[in-house]
Amino acid sequence: MNLATRYLGLDLKNPLVVSASPLALDLGNSRRLEDCGAAAIVLPSIFQEDIENEIDEIERLVCEGNSEAFSYFPANISANAGPKNYLDLIRRTREALDIPVIASLNGTTRTGWTDYAKQMEQAGANAVELNVYLLPTDMDLTGAEVEARYLAILDAVKETVSIPVSMKLSPYFSSVGNMVKTLDQAGVDGVVLFNRFYQPDIDLEELKLVRDLKLSHKGEIRLPLLWIATLAGKIKASIAASSGVQTAAEVVKYLFVGADVVMTTSALMRHGVDYMKTLHDGLIAELKEREAESVADIRGRMSRGATKDLAAFDRVNYIRILRGGAYNA
Secondary structure, eight states: OBOOEEETTEEESSSEEEOSSGGGGSHHHHHHHHHTTOSEEEEEEEEHHHHHHHHHHHHHHHHTTOHHHHHHSOSOHHHHSTTHHHHHHHHHHHHHOSSOEEEEEEOSSHHHHHHHHHHHHHHTOSEEEEEOOOOOOOTTOOHHHHHHHHHHHHHHHHHHOOSOEEEEEOSOSTTHHHHHHHHHHTTOSEEEEOOOOOOOEEETTTTEEEOOOOOOOGGGGHHHHHHHHHHTTTOSSEEEEOSOOOSHHHHHHHHHHTOSEEEESHHHHHHOTTHHHHHHHHHHHHHHHTTOSBGGGTTTTTSTTTOSOGGGTSHHHHHHHHHHTOOOO
């Protein structure tokens, strides 16, 4: 069985990739994930705010002449502040694993995006994933201005590093297809569909905002499934599927619509890192059941460009479902 695929110009032994999560902070977890079949791993995102807050706090304590600060922080403060721990994580993970290690960056300024991306490259990252978490809550900000920010970030990082650059996108653009096409023309090496924005809930007892993490469920596969099916074969960039992967069935569905790789974290956090072997073995079993000899045999066979049933992707299907009462409670 040939499970090999390519993502961001990297040769992978299979399409199973661990998406960004705290799991990869533990080298033991990362080694186990590789042993269980993971073909690449995305490290958790480093946030520019965290880096700058750490540096500001060190500088504040030193400027105040705090004796504890002087005894706690080493003499070479600048070398140990900021992204040092994350860069060490990149180096240690690269040394420990044979599979590609992808760094993840969430910046806020042009300098933050470029400086930290360059340091990630120097630390040995095989690629960098730009986790652009931009909520346009400013109602004076137009859709065109939001899209321009994404392009500006991509251009700046691509000018700075030579390793592959992917961009993790949300589904909230007015035209997802056009946005991906524009990024593709601008030279993005890959897109991850989709990023999950974490919205707050309300605690009615305490009357306060609740900020908690809800793991994805398999029902979330449908939106990325639609857009990957639409984009497959239409862009040069690699396509990574993300969200809703709980079993090998979701992996196979994503491959059928044209994904190059399939990312998961929620399933691993629910069931443990050894669950990667369940996904890997399940993928092989699914391919054997369909008498496929490789991942390439099924990739894109159900994409919008490959199927004759375009109505299944477009408005006609929407009308048929509503008129037919095909509800699934």
